[in-house]
Amino acid sequence: MTKKNAFYAQSGGVTAVINASAAGVIEAARENSDTIGALYAGRDGIVGALTEDLIDTSAEDAATVAALRHTPAGAFGSARYKLKxxxxxxxxxxxxxxxxKAHNIGYFFYNGGGDSADTCEKISHLSDEMGYPIQAIHIPKTMDNDLPHTDCSPGFGSVAKYTAVSIREAGYDLHSMCKTSTKVFILEVMGRHAGWTAAAGGLAAEFEGDAPHILLFPEIEFDRAKFLAKVDDTVKQYGFCTIVASEGVEIGTDFTRGDGREADAFGHVQLGGVAPKIAELIKSHLGYKYHYAIADYLMRAARHIASATDVEQAYAVGRAAVEYAVAGKSGVMVTIERESDEPYRWSIGEASLQEVANVEKFMPRDFISEDGFHITDTARRYLKPLIAGESYPPYVDGLPDYAxxxxxxxxxxxxxxxxI
Known part of the structure; x- marks a missing residue:
């Protein structure tokens, strides 16, 4: 029987470790060359499939493929393109x-979030209907950590580590100057509807008075008076106040964001800019001097500070996707299954795409403190192992050497x- 070729594509916002998943797919496909023929990648994601703009991964030598494990962003290009x-x-x-059909492709590996899971599921069904069965496997990826039926999403652990490290360092900086200068620092992080990334910042606060003092989650309704009182009390008690705010926080009708802004192909209104609004609120009501930072692309591209756990899991789900396809599976997403917190143990599993597509996983209420401004010990137990370990890229002349x-x-x- 003629071997079928495979197609791999990266979808949506990239991460520090999505290329580790690509490396896992490529290396596993090469090891299963008796079953899988050529492995093609879509240039700019699914757009490459629609426009027949395919990349031959066999042109890359083993060392270059291995280097993908420490290279950020999408090596083949990604796209925010939602099929109708x-x-x-x-x-x-x-x-x-x-x-x-034209390229004898019988395996489809789609590396992305909830929208790509939906596309993957539809292709699986339609291909059967059209008499050209395709084994469609979804490879999880999202720094937002909002995919259901998996303990965590590859890409999140590294963003979580970046957030916790950054707010700890900024906290030290602020504390050293607060007597005569800035009193408040706000770090705005990604997170549209789910506050996982903001929650990760809470890991930096290990002792009384540590930064961050306040976390703002999309899951918790913003109370202006309560928030301002918390900021004021914190400054009076510790001399300074550090805040991690999710970009998805709605802070009131006076500060509506998104009006008149363009939506992406997935229908998501572009967010960002909550930090200056919070800073303005603090300045106008409390008069404290402030600084803020919007992490944005810096946090999701920060491979230099990636979590070793995240890198390992990203690579593992890529390999597993190929192994599942070779075993005859289709219409599933590879999952990460937590077996224990301490010591942290995990394994690979699977979930039906029908249960994954277009479903968001939010922060559980018991992960958030009673006052809504921080994380609980339950959240710490969940988050802590996901940022564990260092996985530095090689450096040449003081800069990371990427593939x-x-x-x-x-x-x-x-x-x-x-x-298109």
Missing amino acids: GLDENRVEYERLIEVF RLKNQAVPKKLETGFE
Whole structure:
């Protein structure tokens, strides 16, 4: 029987470790060359499949593939491109199947969040319906940590480590100057609807008075009077106040964000900018001098401070996706299963894509302190192992030495193009 080729694509916002998953896929596919033929990657994610712009991963030598484990961002390019529902428009899905047929692709590995899980599930069903079965496996990735049915999402542990380290260092800085200068520092972190990243900042506060003093979660309704009182009390007690705020926090009608802003292809309004609004609120009501920082791309690209746990898990889910496909599985997402907190033990599992697609996992209320401004010991037990360990990239001349891929194009076979 003729071997089928495989297709891998990266989707949505990239992370410090998504390329580790890519390395896992590529290396496992090469080890299973008796079952899997060529492994192609989509240039700019799923867009590469639609436009028949495929990359031949066999052009990369083993050392370059291994270097993906310590290289941030998306090595093949990613995209925020959401395919329409099958009932709305089948054209895009039929185009994918057409491209897959032309290149003898029978395995589809999609590395992304909830929206990509939805796409993966639809392709699995439609391919069967069209008489060209494709084994579709979803590889989890999201720094937001909001995928269900998995203990954590690859990409989150490294962002969590960045947040905790950054707010601890900023706290030391602020404390040293607060007597005569700045009293308040605000770090705005990513997190649209779920406050996992902001929660991770709480790990830095191990002793009384440690930064951060206040965490702001999307899951907790913002109370202006309560918040200002907390800031004021903190400054009076410790001399300074540090805050980690999730970008998804709504801080009142006077500070509505998102109005008139463009939405991405997934329908998500671009966020960001809550930190200056909070700073303005503190200045106008309390008069304290402030500084703020918006971490944004810096936090998700920070491979130099990645969590070793995160790197290991990202690589493992990539390998597992190939192993599941070779075993005949389809329509599933690879999951990380926690077996114990101390010592931290985990294993690989799976979940049906029907249960994963477009479902968000929020912070449990028992992870958040009673006053809504910090994390509980339960949250600490969950978060602590996810930031454990260091996995530094190699450095040359003082800078990290990251992989540079050839990204050699695969010759097109279809006469018709496709506009997106």
